[in-house]
Amino acid sequence: MSAIDNPTTASAREAAPPRPLWQVIVIRPETMTLVLLILALLGASLLSPYFLDVRYILDSFTLSAEFAMVALVLTMVIIAGEIDLSPAANMALSACLFAYAQQAGIPIPIAILIGLVAGLVMGAINGLMVIRLQIPSIIVTIGTLTLYRGIAQVIAGDKSIRVPDWFTGINNVLVAGLPVPVIIFVVMSVVLGLVLGTTIFGRQIYQIGTNEVAARHAGIRSQRIKMGLFLLMGLVSAVAGMITSSRLGSVRYDLGLGGELQMVLMAMLGGTYIFGGRGTILGTFLAAWLLVIVSTGMTVANVLPAVQLVVLGVLLVVSIIATNAIYSRTQR
Amino acid sequence: MLKRTLLAGLALSLTMVAGAYAADPVKIVYIGKNTGNPYFDSITGGFEDACKSLGCEFEFVAPATAEATSQIPFIEAQIQRGVNVIAIAPNSPDALNQVFDDARAKGILVLTVNGDITGNESHRDATILPTDFSKVGADQVEMVGSLIGYEGEIAILSATTEAPDQNKWIVGMNETLKSDPKYAKMTLVATVYGDDQPEKSTTEMEALLSNYPNLKGVIAPTTVGIAAAAQVVQSRGIADKVKVTGLGLPSEMRDFIKDGTVTAFQLWSPYNEGWLAAHFAVGVLGGTIKNEVGATFDVPNLGTKTIDPMNSINTQAGLTTFDAKNIDEFSF
Numbered sequence: 001m002s003a004i005d006n007p008t009t010a011s012a013r014e015a016a017p018p019r020p021l022w023q024v025i026v027i028r029p030e031t032m033t034l035v036l037l038i039l040a041l042l043g044a045s046l047l048s049p050y051f052l053d054v055r056y057i058l059d060s061f062t063l064s065a066e067f068a069m070v071a072l073v074l075t076m077v078i079i080a081g082e083i084d085l086s087p088a089a090n091m092a093l094s095a096c097l098f099a100y101a102q103q104a105g106i107p108i109p110i111a112i113l114i115g116l117v118a119g120l121v122m123g124a125i126n127g128l129m130v131i132r133l134q135i136p137s138i139i140v141t142i143g144t145l146t147l148y149r150g151i152a153q154v155i156a157g158d159k160s161i162r163v164p165d166w167f168t169g170i171n172n173v174l175v176a177g178l179p180v181p182v183i184i185f186v187v188m189s190v191v192l193g194l195v196l197g198t199t200i201f202g203r204q205i206y207q208i209g210t211n212e213v214a215a216r217h218a219g220i221r222s223q224r225i226k227m228g229l230f231l232l233m234g235l236v237s238a239v240a241g242m243i244t245s246s247r248l249g250s251v252r253y254d255l256g257l258g259g260e261l262q263m264v265l266m267a268m269l270g271g272t273y274i275f276g277g278r279g280t281i282l283g284t285f286l287a288a289w290l291l292v293i294v295s296t297g298m299t300v301a302n303v304l305p306a307v308q309l310v311v312l313g314v315l316l317v318v319s320i321i322a323t324n325a326i327y328s329r330t331q332r
Numbered sequence: 333m334l335k336r337t338l339l340a341g342l343a344l345s346l347t348m349v350a351g352a353y354a355a356d357p358v359k360i361v362y363i364g365k366n367t368g369n370p371y372f373d374s375i376t377g378g379f380e381d382a383c384k385s386l387g388c389e390f391e392f393v394a395p396a397t398a399e400a401t402s403q404i405p406f407i408e409a410q411i412q413r414g415v416n417v418i419a420i421a422p423n424s425p426d427a428l429n430q431v432f433d434d435a436r437a438k439g440i441l442v443l444t445v446n447g448d449i450t451g452n453e454s455h456r457d458a459t460i461l462p463t464d465f466s467k468v469g470a471d472q473v474e475m476v477g478s479l480i481g482y483e484g485e486i487a488i489l490s491a492t493t494e495a496p497d498q499n500k501w502i503v504g505m506n507e508t509l510k511s512d513p514k515y516a517k518m519t520l521v522a523t524v525y526g527d528d529q530p531e532k533s534t535t536e537m538e539a540l541l542s543n544y545p546n547l548k549g550v551i552a553p554t555t556v557g558i559a560a561a562a563q564v565v566q567s568r569g570i571a572d573k574v575k576v577t578g579l580g581l582p583s584e585m586r587d588f589i590k591d592g593t594v595t596a597f598q599l600w601s602p603y604n605e606g607w608l609a610a611h612f613a614v615g616v617l618g619g620t621i622k623n624e625v626g627a628t629f630d631v632p633n634l635g636t637k638t639i640d641p642m643n644s645i646n647t648q649a650g651l652t653t654f655d656a657k658n659i660d661e662f663s664f
Contacts, residue, residue: 050413053412063404160400160424160427172430248401249429295405299406300409306367
């Protein structure tokens with residue numbers, strides 16, 4: 001009788017008190033990214049008097065905006081427990097096919113369609129090999145990254161293929177004072193952030209990444225969702241490839257060479273957990289700006305490229321240590 | 333006391349007024365193809381000494397790799413820093429057109445130094461070339477021919493595939509081999525690219541030796557390539573079977589000449605290029621030199637220079653040949 005009347009059971013007394021709300025909100029990897037971003041802004045302004053010019057910073061962002069767009073989708077892929085290292089090669093091959101088609105006389109809208117379909121096909125190849133053949137995605141995408149880049153080199157050779165003048169210069173077009181690539185990036189961040197954070201589809205991505213077997217047993221169609229993510233990666237890479245071709249005015253097989261590393265860097269700096277199940281679009285969004293500000297701040301201060309690499313490396317290591325520390329401290 | 337303060341105030345204001353009338357020094361930046369390339373140290377030396385005597389400010393920057401688009405962020409940073417002259421050794425003939433136009437729109441003088449943007453010359457103000465590039469191909473073929481007895485297999489070890497200067501010389505070499513009966517018994521078996529990286533150049537040289545066992549001569553018109561090729565020949569001890577020549581720096585090739593690995597190679601004076609470019613730039617901005625085809629101007633130590641068609645200026649008339657007889661006379 002006393003045990004039923006008394007509400008303070010043994011288990012209730014031993015349970016830990018809930019964490020205060022402010023701790024939940026503040027101690028997150030995204031906060032660390034934000035703090036690093038503010039520090040980078042201060043540091044860059046102190047390093048060079050030429051840095052603090054909004055127009056210049058926005059223009060510099062357009063040089064990385066294409067990678068940043070793909071990094072947003074890559075974040076979702078990593079959260080789902082997979083990885084895709086082929087997007088930069090995908091960008092190059094889609095752009096090469098698009099440029100080759102329009103140079104051969106095909107009207108631009110059809111050429112764009114060809115590029116987009118190529119991107120989707122490449123994403124589908126990745127997805128099929130990962131899902132049907134059950135090969136780990138890191139191995140598949142390392143293979144396809146080389147394959148797609150090689151095909152691009154076969155198609156374009158060592159020459160650059162020009163695009164028409166009216167198609168060039170998308171990064172110079174301003175809407176409400178912001179370059180178009182920046183606007184596309186911000187809009188994508190908002191849309192994908194809402195999808196990932198508020199929709200059931202988004203929650204399912206987190207669940208697949210946390211424990212895929214449990215998710216499947218709970219009835220989540222993990223194979224379909226993963227395939228969809230790979231297809232989305234392919235599509236967004238193709239779009240990014242064509243935006244790059246507009247910015248440069250020409251397409252080469254080595255378009256975006258090394259870009260996959262920058263994209264993974266943006267995702268990692270944003271606090272995405274490499275083993276899946278954790279990460280946010282907000283983190284990647286802040287990390288993209290952080291990377292641009294750090295690189296631009298150093299370049300405009302005429303810092304040697306070797307020193308720039310060291311700084312970026314230190315940034316990445318610090319961010320990974322902090323992300324892991326935060327995730328292991330808090331309960332899963 | 334009052335008189336002294338008034339006198340001090342008068343002196344101070346006079347100094348400020350005088351200072352306002354003194355001209356701001358001309359700010360020149362030279363953007364090399366990549367860092368870690370000792371060739372550009374010589375050109376930088378010429379720029380620096382010229383600026384010491386002319387009173388201009390000079391800085392050298394370069395990207396980490398010589399890819400086609402790697403210089404774009406650097407050019408934008410220099411525009412942001414408000415330089416007056418951008419001198420650059422371009423990594424691509426057309427990828428820089430947009431950013432060059434931006435610079436010239438802001439009144440910055442754009443000079444391509446050491447190489448030109450073939451096919452896109454309207455996007456730069458003038459070019460300072462080390463020598464007449466149309467003769468380099470023929471001179472190099474003659475050089476290798478004289479070393480192998482004008483018969484046998486030869487190969488070219490170049491830098492990056494997009495480098496406009498390399499491609500111009502390679503075209504010249506091919507034309508000379510086809511049209512001049514003197515070289516009828518020589519065949520060009522391969523053209524490979526070392527990307528101006530010592531490791532890749534070494535790998536490509538080793539591959540040439542494996543794939544073409546009857547190879548008799550190698551032309552490496554890049555200082556990084558010729559040093560790597562000579563190193564391979566020296567460590568294999570095949571200096572009498574395979575003759576290496578090309579464009580090399582005396583400081584890097586001196587040991588190879590002394591021990592007989594390399595008989596002779598060619599180059600020009602990169603130092604004089606920098607010296608000439610700095611004098612030209614300061615002269616044009618100061619109004620003492622007219623940037624028109626046919627105009628002439630004097631440069632201390634180099635004599636009178638003429639501006640050739642397409643606003644091109646040659647630092648010296650032809651290539652200088654370096655061999656055991658004169659190698660010790662040069663310190664760069």
